[in-house]
Amino acid sequence: MYVGLFGKTNVGKSTFFAAATQVPVKIGNFPFTTIDPNNGIAYVTSDCPCKHFKIFHQHTSCRNGIRLIPIKLIDVAGLVPGASTGKGLGNKFLDDSRRAQILIHVVDISGSTDSHGHQQQIGSNNPLEDIEFIEAEFEIWFKQILTREWKNLINSKDKRIHLLDAISSRFSGLSITKSDIYFTLNKLKLLTKDPHMWLNDDIELFLNELRKKTKPILIAANKADLCQDLAIINEITYDHNILICSAVTELILMKAKAKGFINYNSGDHSFMILNKNISEPQIDALNNIKMVLDRINSTGIQNILNTAVFNILHYIVVYPVEDENNLSDKSNNILPDAKLLAPNSTIKDLAYEIHADMIKGFLYAIDIKTKKRIGEDHKLKNGDVIKIVSSLHRK
Numbered sequence: 172m173y174v175g176l177f178g179k180t181n182v183g184k185s186t187f188f189a190a191a192t193q194v195p196v197k198i199g200n201f202p203f204t205t206i207d208p209n210n211g212i213a214y215v216t217s218d219c220p221c222k223h224f225k226i227f228h229q230h231t232s233c234r235n236g237i238r239l240i241p242i243k244l245i246d247v248a249g250l251v252p253g254a255s256t257g258k259g260l261g262n263k264f265l266d267d268s269r270r271a272q273i274l275i276h277v278v279d280i281s282g283s284t285d286s287h288g289h290q291q292q293i294g295s296n297n298p299l300e301d302i303e304f305i306e307a308e309f310e311i312w313f314k315q316i317l318t319r320e321w322k323n324l325i326n327s328k329d330k331r332i333h334l335l336d337a338i339s340s341r342f343s344g345l346s347i348t349k350s351d352i353y354f355t356l357n358k359l360k361l362l363t364k365d366p367h368m369w370l371n372d373d374i375e376l377f378l379n380e381l382r383k384k385t386k387p388i389l390i391a392a393n394k395a396d397l398c399q400d401l402a403i404i405n406e407i408t409y410d411h412n413i414l415i416c417s418a419v420t421e422l423i424l425m426k427a428k429a430k431g432f433i434n435y436n437s438g439d440h441s442f443m444i445l446n447k448n449i450s451e452p453q454i455d456a457l458n459n460i461k462m463v464l465d466r467i468n469s470t471g472i473q474n475i476l477n478t479a480v481f482n483i484l485h486y487i488v489v490y491p492v493e494d495e496n497n498l499s500d501k502s503n504n505i506l507p508d509a510k511l512l513a514p515n516s517t518i519k520d521l522a523y524e525i526h527a528d529m530i531k532g533f534l535y536a537i538d539i540k541t542k543k544r545i546g547e548d549h550k551l552k553n554g555d556v557i558k559i560v561s562s563l564h565r566k
């Protein structure tokens with residue numbers, strides 16, 4: 172699972188990345204601090220089945236019944252208006268986030284960075300305009316990919332080149348599958364339409380649908396700590412998914428936690444100061460952060476990652492085990508693995524995730540919660556605990 176961060180330059184993408192992954196990266200209050208992409212592991216959270224079964228287990232990824240499931244996060248270079256014509260760092264950012272299954276569009280909701288990423292007075296930039304120009308740049312980039320193929324398609328004398336294959340090959344580098352293209356063409360009744368007959372509107376509509384299906388966007392309204400009037404969010408929600416956050420607050424809290432100063436977990440609404448040796452200025456800083464949390468509820472980072480993966484992509488978490496009584500693997504580790512799977516995944520998909528060979532000797536599976544035997548085409552649900560019985564597996 173790849174999640175990409177993108178947006179205007181100097182809005183806090185790398186701060187979000189560092190806060191979510193704990194990878195120390197360059198952060199700076201000026202445009203184009205990031206040039207090459209940063210890659211790291213962040214976590215989404217979900218209820219661990221240990222809660223359901225009322226069992227105790229020690230697992231580095233289970234925090235009092237909350238399971239941490241790894242995802243890959245990519246932070247890329249920022250952009251400015253005209254990126255598609257080469258301004259700033261051009262479209263490099265988009266090429267670097269090709270693998271992302273969902274994009275988190277980081278916006279400075281406080282309006283304290285101008286369109287070119289320079290700091291200015293809070294409230295002087297309109298975040299709605301940022302959203303518009305970034306999305307327009309994205310659309311142009313997306314369109315350019317198809318346009319290049321379109322010319323070949325129209326000019327080709329070889330009638331065997333199929334529309335579906337031609338478009339699929341163009342988009343394959345963006346983790347867009349042939350079935351995504353098929354679904355979109357079919358939905359718009361364009362599957363059998365001769366490319367010569369396509370109108371401009373057909374192309375626009377197709378690209379728009381394909382983009383929404385394969386690269387959904389969640390807006391992270393960052394710098395919420397500075398924002399004077401968070402009601403601005405309501406002007407954006409009608410046609411966008413948007414959630415507020417303060418990446419810098421999360422980063423400070425995670426650093427304070429690493430030093431043992433506070434008791435805090437990402438997503439918490441508050442924290443406890445632990446270390447008595449903490450200095451007065453440090454206590455003042457933490458108290459200021461408490462006031463920020465009181466106002467914005469939580470830093471928003473965990474909420475954004477969870478929403479992206481579970482509410483927008485509708486991914487599920489499934490727990491494979493080998494021993495149905497102890498819910499353990501062979502080495503007696505209880506609920507050892509948590510697998511993040513695409514919606515509508517089946518037992519077969521889970522088997523492939525565990526080991527490609529497992530499905531070859533597949534006999535049956537057991538849904539541990541219901542104790543029922545299930546077949547390879549059974550659709551999995553979030554939180555399922557599954558034992559797969561395979562003849563190869565038994566050896």
Ligand SMILES: Nc1nc2c(ncn2[C@@H]2O[C@H](COP(=O)(O)OP(=O)(O)OP(=O)(O)O)[C@@H](O)[C@H]2O)c(=O)[nH]1
Binds near residue numbers: 202249
């Ligand atoms: N007040 C406030 N400042 C923030 C927040 N997040 C980031 N910043 C500040 O915004 C500035 C830019 O942060 P970066 O993370 O480098 O921004 P970026 O989007 O990665 O920038 P580029 O890589 O240059 O495109 C830094 O001074 C951060 O400390 C936030 O939530 N609140």
Ligand SMILES: [Mg+2]
Binds near residue numbers: 247249
């Ligand atoms: Mg950056």
